[in-house]
Amino acid sequence: QVQLVESGGGLVQAGGSLRLSCAASGRTFSSYTMGWFRQAPGKEREFVAAVNWIGESPFYADSVKGRFTISRDNANNTVYLQMNSLKPEDTAVYYCAAGVFVGARQARNYSYWGQGTQVTVSS
16 A cells, blocks of 8 residues: 655646656555646546656656656655746646556556645746
């Protein structure tokens, strides 16, 4: 079992930055692929970024590539999402997720989810 708690969301102007954190409980955190997803009002949840258990080969949605960076600290059971050059279209609830599949981009491949943190980007 893994429990996930996100933090770091908030209101920021376009072009600004935010850093999301996801604290995980559970002794097997380091064995999971960790991902970030987001869901805007009236839209489906979409993949943002993920990183495998060892922290190598992170992969991103095209919409955030070059602006967002995912990283993980297995010693502290935490995964981060650094978001730079934010745009109004990045506004959404951001969710942290854990799964066992390497390279997974689909929400159904993640077994554990946090409660989400709101990110609002004003124009």
